[in-house]
Every structure is written in structure tokens, then in C-alpha cells.
Amino acid sequence: MSCRGFFVKPTLTALAVGPVSPIIFTGNVNNTVQMFAVGTFNDGSNSSSTPVSWSITGTNTTTSQNIATISASGLVTAQASGTGTVTATSNLLPSISGSQPITVQVACTSAPILSQTTGSLSPGQPTITLTASCNGGEDITASATWVSSNTALATVTQGVVTAIGTSGANGTFTVTAASNGLTSAPDTITASGFN
DSSP, X not given: OOOOOOOOOOOEEEEEEESSSOEEESSSSSOEEEOXXXXXXXXXXXXXXXXXXXXXXXXXXXXXXXXXXXOTTOEEEEOSSEEEEEEEEESSOTTOEEEEEEEEEOOOXXXXXXXXXXXXXXXXXXXXXXXXXXXXTEEOTTTSEEEESOTTTEEEETTEEEEOOOTXXXXXXXXXXXXXXXXXXXXXXXXXXXX
8 A cells, every 4th residue: 555645735825916015107109017926825935927917997087087006917098197906806716806906197298387486595584485397288296207306405396396494505406307208497495594
């Protein structure tokens, strides 16, 4: 007589979704991203061939249009600007899923335009709010990449320029907004009165 061993099939315990926080654009260029799911099993192994079902949520706040569609294979195609979530759900164990945030940005075909070209910061006015637009007026303030040329004087986040406000943090710097590889003309801002 002989004994035959047997193997217990590993059980799925988690799903991870990638790539991390992808950004795609409306229009016909850079408007898709291929998502993938990696399963982790109770024996510590991983597999990218775990069967999953894909879904996506997220709507444009102005038009209520879905920001993107997703195919059965996980290919996301941009529809409208906004943020959302891509989710992969295991076909074998539907209680197990993984998700990843996704951003759809306006595909600027020309450099963004800032709402003003000069400004000033002082102890009485420590912030300035700028907006950025492109393609004839589409607002990209929330999704643009904002840069302050001197973060020792002021920072900028989603168009809000904030003085550091420490003693001696006076001087002139510029702020720009970029989207889809295009950068605005600089807004020149002066910080003064921070003694």
C-alpha cells in the first residue's frame, strides 16, 4: 500500500489594484489606462491571473457625467474630468475586492491661463486665490499642478497662494499652473510686511 499526498488550494485573502492613482485626460491623447489586480493568498503567494470583475464610480461635478468607462478587462477610458474609484471584485469570492483612486483631467491643448498676472501678500492679506483655465475657459484649477518658485515665501495648492508669514519672508516670486504638459505664463506675486 502507498499513501498519496494532496495539496490544499490556497484561498484568496486580498486584492490589490494598480497602477497607483492613475491620471488620464479627456480627448484622444493619454485618455486610457489599463488597470490590473493582484491577488494575495493565505499561503503568502500572489497572482495576477485572479479572475475579477471591474467597476468604476465618479462623476463630473458640473455635468454629472460619468468620468470614465471600464471594460471587462480593466481598460479605463476617460469621458469627463473629475475623480473616482476603480474597483476589482473577485469572481470566486465576491466579498473580497480592492480599489484605486483615479483622476480624469481636462486635456489642455493650449497653455493654461491664470485669472491674474500680479498680486501681493501681506499680514493683512496672507492668501490669494487664483484660478486656471484652458481650451477657451474650462476650469482646471483643482486638477492643475501648481508651483511656487519660492516656497520660503509662499506655497500654492489648487490655486490658493498662502504666505509663509515668518519674519523676513519678504520678496517676489512667481506661481504657475500646468496641465497635460503645458504650463501657464507666471503670475508675479510680492510678499511684504512680514517683519
